Amino acid sequence: MIDKEKIERAVTLLLEGIGEDVGREGLRETPGRIARMYEEIFAGLNQTPEPYLSKTFSVKDSGMVLEKDIVFYSTCEHHLLPFYGKAHIAYLPDGKVVGLSKLARTVEVYARRPQLQEQLTVQIADALMEYLQPKGVMVMVEAEHMCMTMRGVKKPGTQTVTLVTRGKFEEEKGLQEEFWRMMGR
Numbered sequence: 001m002i003d004k005e006k007i008e009r010a011v012t013l014l015l016e017g018i019g020e021d022v023g024r025e026g027l028r029e030t031p032g033r034i035a036r037m038y039e040e041i042f043a044g045l046n047q048t049p050e051p052y053l054s055k056t057f058s059v060k061d062s063g064m065v066l067e068k069d070i071v072f073y074s075t076c077e078h079h080l081l082p083f084y085g086k087a088h089i090a091y092l093p094d095g096k097v098v099g100l101s102k103l104a105r106t107v108e109v110y111a112r113r114p115q116l117q118e119q120l121t122v123q124i125a126d127a128l129m130e131y132l133q134p135k136g137v138m139v140m141v142e143a144e145h146m147c148m149t150m151r152g153v154k155k156p157g158t159q160t161v162t163l164v165t166r167g168k169f170e171e172e173k174g175l176q177e178e179f180w181r182m183m184g185r
């Protein structure tokens with residue numbers, strides 16, 4: 001669980017470390033504010049997608065399901081700076097589908113923790129494979145990383161794209177092509 005008191009102490013130290021006056025008015029409540037914010041943006045650390053993906057509905061002979069443009073905000077675990085963008089999730093049901101909002105919930109569970117985009121993409125795909133047991137899954141994540149745009153190479157607008165395929169999406173090029181067609185690309 002999140003230890004807010006520890007975060008407050010750490011933020012105070014961090015501010016002192018950069019040479020700030022932690023007693024000045026604008027900063028006085030910052031450690032507490034950050035502790036409360038971290039509780040929210042790292043809430044996924046204490047969650048699994050199980051409550052969202054275990055409630056399924058039966059379908060017969062469904063084609064590919066694509067939920068695109070799922071907006072997410074996450075935090076780069078290397079710099080603790082935000083990265084944010086869109087996730088697109090496709091799966092080929094094997095008799096079971098899940099409510100569409102549950103896919104967005106699943107993205108949130110994995111986005112709300114210190115994260116890497118590659119790992120986020122893999123975790124979403126594997127969660128669907130585990131809980132829904134579909135014939136296949138394809139997940140694409142597109143994101144802008146603040147650690148690339150506000151420091152270092154400073155290339156605003158650069159999108160990092162990650163792609164993971166599982167099951168039939170790995171083997172059948174036709175399914176991947178259908179994914180791109182449904183994405184409108």
Ligand code: ZN
Pocket residue numbers: 076077078079080081145147148
């Ligand atoms: Zn980073």
